[in-house]
Amino acid sequence: MTSTQPVAGPAPEREEVEGTSLWRDAWRRLRKNRMAVASAAVLLAIVLFCAVGPWLVPYSFDEQDLEYGARGPSAAHWFGTDLHGRDLLVRTMHGGRISLAVGLAATLVSLTIGVSYGAIAGYFGGRIDAILMRLVDVLYTLPFMFVVILFLVLFGRSIVLLFVALGAVSWLTMARIVRGQVLSLKQSEFVDAARAAGVSDLAIVFRHLVPNALGPIIVYATLTVPRVMLEEAFLSYLGLGVQPPMASWGLLVSDGANNMVLHPHLLIFPGLLLTLTLFSLNFLGDGLRDALDPRMRT
């Protein structure tokens, strides 16, 4: 905590930090964190690379040139080509689109559904909590693969389904984490004070409690992204997710891993981008967590 100097009467106190809103303040603190800024820049670059890149490369992701298969990087193919002679650069860009989209979708789901679900369960407690959290427990116990396969059988294979399946499981842990946070935070005196001031329950949950839990929420959200990217890779590897000739980073990496002895570039390039993305997300998440805590002075 901060030091509090005793105040003799209403004498002016000087504070070097000007207060603003939580977000403006956080932004100011975030900019001072060099690792976070660098990570944000890297992430932005990767997003641009994947989003815009394919239009700048004179190949398409499914264009094969079987005579020109599995070559290393060259002036024509900067990342080289894969076993079927497809340009790896454009495939990595396309794969990034899928992987980033999956990560983003899962994060959004866990931030919206997971946070509100957990916060409501934790704050209201009692029977509401019991019912909500037992439902989470039940969803947890369902074997994830089984559910996905069931979905596939029922609705047919599609990328939309991949998003639904990953979204459906990504918020469960978030709900538990937020519930735990809220459970301890609701004992705070400021919650009593807000209730004594006539603030409604939902306003207390979302205006008073959730911001106080932002630290763990953000940290866990940044952990969610790599996890779902790997899950996507796993699903795709089993043939349940993205299918060739489409690509995702997970798929490219697993392809690359199968051929790493003969053609290491197939593993190195997509692996590098995946790793870079995950690292940047972690550093950015760390920076965000610190920046969003008004008690942290940087």
Place this chain on the structure above:
Amino acid sequence: MSELLLEVRDLHVHYPVDGGLSRAVDGVSLDVRRGETLAVVGESGSGKSQTMYGVLGLVPRPPGRVFGGGAYFEGEDLLRASERRLREIRGNRIAMIFQDPMTALNPFLTVERQLTEVLEVHKGMRRKEARGLAIEMLAKVGIPDPERRIDQYPHQFSGGMRQRVMIAMALLCRPALLVADEPTTALDVTIQAQILELLRATRREMDGSIILITHDLGVVAGNADRIAVMYAGRVVEKGPAREIFEAPLHPYTRGLLASVPRLDAEQKAPLVPIAGQPPDPSRLPTGCPFRPRCPAAVARCAQQYPPTRSAGPEREVACWVA
């Protein structure tokens, strides 16, 4: 005789505990008149705060249970009011300030947000409009440079300044009743005096009533018109402050007074602590709960709880021997 603002009749607040019942508040009757300060005095766990929580509907239910004769505020029984109605009253007609200004303000929200929220909730004001009023109120409670300070976070304020913010927040809607729950306990003595002076000035200006909950008789002296002494969830003695200080009737009140240092005592009277501990509210002794610690106890005290009887025009006491 002035008009009653709050009239609490036979209030009970019970919590179930392992294999029993904790009677945090066990039949409390209080009244507060318009424009007066009532001090509710007692040790920790005597049910002072729980009484107010019960009145304001802040007792967590379940597990807690609140029942009794009624709690009439401006003629309306709060014990039977809907949660919605209670929310309208809390922070608006009855405001509360808390013991620890370090924890009673949300560390993640600026002072502005916390102050304007109250006005948005109760007065339906826009944020901009509310901000102007909030700045005015901060200035009124003695916070220098309020235009700048209002945008800061609680941790950027000192303890005394935070309590001033709490008071400003409580006064925003001009409540008829201010409940100050140990408002100075967490503060330095010099700051205590400032905050008490602020409360006094506030009451004069707003013509409202104050319930001052405290364990410190030093805080009560000079700040309260009437006193209710609580012990083990009950009011044991009630009366005008001056009379209670001059002639305490209940042995517990006498004990409390004997354990407070006094500057005006001619003789160097020793400080006499009250022996023993307050009882566990889930295992109250039979008869008078103060009996095990009471120097004046007689056989009868162990059998039956002493009824509250009148002891003078405005005084009541619950004791067999007093």
